[in-house]
Amino acid sequence: MKTIKQISIFLENQRGKLSDILTALKNENIEIQAASVADTNEFGILRLITSDQKKAAQLLSDQGNLVSMNEVLAIQVEPDTASFTDAIDALTAGGCTISYLYTFHKDGKLVLIIRPANSLEIAERIATEKGLTLIQGWE
Amino acid sequence: MNSKYWNEEIETMPRKQLEKLQVERLKKTVEIAMGSKFYAPKFKELGITPESIKSVEDIKRFPFTTKNDLRATYPFGIKSIPLEKVVRLHSSSGTTGNPTVILHSQKDLDQWADAMARSMYCIGLRNTDIIQNTSGYGMFTGGLGIQYAAERLGALTVPAGAGNSKRHVKFITDFGTTALHCIPSYATRLAAAFEEEGIDPRNTTVHTLIIGAEPHSEAQRKRIEEIWGAKAYNNFGMSEMCGPGVAIECQEQNGMHIWEDNYIVEILDPVTLEPVPEGELGELVLTTLNREAMPLFRYRTRDLTRILPGDCPCGRTHKRLARFQGRSDDMMIVKGVNIYPIQIEKILMQFPELASDYLITIETVGDNDEMTVEAELAQATDDFSMLQNLTKEITRRLKDEILLTPRVKLVGKGVIPQSDGKAKRVNDLRNNH
Numbered sequence: 001m002k003t004i005k006q007i008s009i010f011l012e013n014q015r016g017k018l019s020d021i022l023t024a025l026k027n028e029n030i031e032i033q034a035a036s037v038a039d040t041n042e043f044g045i046l047r048l049i050t051s052d053q054k055k056a057a058q059l060l061s062d063q064g065n066l067v068s069m070n071e072v073l074a075i076q077v078e079p080d081t082a083s084f085t086d087a088i089d090a091l092t093a094g095g096c097t098i099s100y101l102y103t104f105h106k107d108g109k110l111v112l113i114i115r116p117a118n119s120l121e122i123a124e125r126i127a128t129e130k131g132l133t134l135i136q137g138w139e
Numbered sequence: 140m141n142s143k144y145w146n147e148e149i150e151t152m153p154r155k156q157l158e159k160l161q162v163e164r165l166k167k168t169v170e171i172a173m174g175s176k177f178y179a180p181k182f183k184e185l186g187i188t189p190e191s192i193k194s195v196e197d198i199k200r201f202p203f204t205t206k207n208d209l210r211a212t213y214p215f216g217i218k219s220i221p222l223e224k225v226v227r228l229h230s231s232s233g234t235t236g237n238p239t240v241i242l243h244s245q246k247d248l249d250q251w252a253d254a255m256a257r258s259m260y261c262i263g264l265r266n267t268d269i270i271q272n273t274s275g276y277g278m279f280t281g282g283l284g285i286q287y288a289a290e291r292l293g294a295l296t297v298p299a300g301a302g303n304s305k306r307h308v309k310f311i312t313d314f315g316t317t318a319l320h321c322i323p324s325y326a327t328r329l330a331a332a333f334e335e336e337g338i339d340p341r342n343t344t345v346h347t348l349i350i351g352a353e354p355h356s357e358a359q360r361k362r363i364e365e366i367w368g369a370k371a372y373n374n375f376g377m378s379e380m381c382g383p384g385v386a387i388e389c390q391e392q393n394g395m396h397i398w399e400d401n402y403i404v405e406i407l408d409p410v411t412l413e414p415v416p417e418g419e420l421g422e423l424v425l426t427t428l429n430r431e432a433m434p435l436f437r438y439r440t441r442d443l444t445r446i447l448p449g450d451c452p453c454g455r456t457h458k459r460l461a462r463f464q465g466r467s468d469d470m471m472i473v474k475g476v477n478i479y480p481i482q483i484e485k486i487l488m489q490f491p492e493l494a495s496d497y498l499i500t501i502e503t504v505g506d507n508d509e510m511t512v513e514a515e516l517a518q519a520t521d522d523f524s525m526l527q528n529l530t531k532e533i534t535r536r537l538k539d540e541i542l543l544t545p546r547v548k549l550v551g552k553g554v555i556p557q558s559d560g561k562a563k564r565v566n567d568l569r570n571n572h
Contacts, residue, residue, distance in 0.1 A: 008519060014554070042549065043526065043548070064552050066518060068521055100523070
């Protein structure tokens with residue numbers, strides 16, 4: 001499957017928690033490409049795309065964090081709102097619903113990180129059928 | 140003896156008849172306790188006389204006795220008979236204040252040995268067995284209490300005593316020991332000692348373990364049975380009541396039969412001291428019916444348990460106590476509701492998404508008590524709504540159990556503070572506590 005790996009870290013609402021995680025990555029020279037925090041009053045989930053996902057996951061897990069690794073779609077589009085809209089419309093037209101999404105810029109392009117609400121496989125097939133550019137890999 | 144019972148008449152006595160026996164023995168015990176400087180004035184004040192007792196329900200008229208009473212009257216303040224008729228005493232360590240002393244007449248010792256022999260017989264031990272005791276022989280009742288009972292049973296008794304696992308291994312191997320009396324943690328340690336000698340404990344002659352004097356779970360028992368390839372039976376005793384021999388599991392391994400010819404059993408709400416509804420959790424309160432040197436009335440054991448409903452397939456009519464669920468001292472009162480940490484723990488353990496640590500915090504917010512339950516997540520997930528639903532579901536199940544709605548907070552690893560390697564369970568920050 002053409003997907004990339006994302007790491008998710010459980011965050012309790014605690015002062016300094018995020019800083020501890022970032023410091024650990026910094027000390028190991030792991031670069032963060034994209035980050036997103038979803039939160040409630042009680043807890044949050046930090047989602048990360050880094051330069052070395054395997055190493056980052058191991059490091060944060062050793063530090064005592066609850067870390068999970070999972071697959072997400074990474075769709076590359078031109079860095080403008082029109083292209084962003086087209087990509088989302090294409091997915092929606094194909095019957096894909098989105099659980100969450102965040103974006104970042106890479107090599108002059110806009111990258112959409114998408115976790116479909118339904119099957120990842122179906123979403124990937126829809127994206128491919130609609131001619132969207134999927135990024136694979138980057139460990 | 141081919142019978143299933145040590146004393147069939149008593150063990151299978153119809154409830155009505157058993158209660159009649161209890162009433163007779165309660166009258167007799169009151170008569171004896173009139174000789175106690177501790178009880179006599181209380182009985183007088185409350186109008187308690189042997190003649191005034193008509194049914195087991197009359198137990199409600201009696202005053203309670205606590206461990207503090209035993210301490211305050213140390214050493215002989217509660218005795219009911221002259222000291223020359225007392226032949227032995229057992230004593231607790233007294234690490235927290237005065238030790239407590241329990242006195243025994245020869246008759247008390249005979250009755251105790253008989254009750255524990257009955258317990259041994261109940262789990263299938265016979266005079267052909269070789270019973271090795273790993274309890275200390277001294278002030279602790281697990282030594283002599285088991286010794287006299289095993290002798291009464293007619294078994295060959297090995298008074299090996301506490302400690303020195305190597306020696307235990309040698310004795311078990313050389314003598315062909317078939318039954319062990321030990322605390323649950325020692326059962327595990329002794330098994331390890333066998334393994335060090337290159338012997339699989341399952342290949343020894345031991346087929347039965349009598350375990351008690353230390354709280355343990357069903358899972359621990361299963362583990363002990365597995366490593367020993369033997370049956371392990373939960374045995375309950377406390378020195379205040381005599382020692383081991385108060386209650387034991389039968390071969391059904393479903394609740395401990397408490398010998399009601401020797402004790403009146405009450406399960407009470409630890410705050411109101413009123414009986415809890417049948418089958419519900421409360422404090423075990425016991426009255427001795429077959430002791431003379433130092434009978435105790437409505438002794439508050441502080442142990443939390445409940446009576447298992449229904450008849451036992453083994454045919455014994457004596458009530459069954461569920462596995463103990465902590466101490467009444469652990470109880471919290473939140474918004475007027477009595478709550479035990481074990482109730483919360485029990486619910487949390489039903490969620491595979493959670494690890495074993497949790498912390499209950501109670502705070503005063505405005506004029507109200509608020510409870511927060513922090514529960515440790517076992518695994519990370521990217522599924523946000525799963526975590527939200529989990530929080531909701533835990534909240535709902537806790538509310539069903541404790542009747543108030545706590546705030547549930549999922550936390551990661553290592554967030555719940557540890558003290559002395561043991562997790563702290565309750566953090567009461569209320570102004571009046």
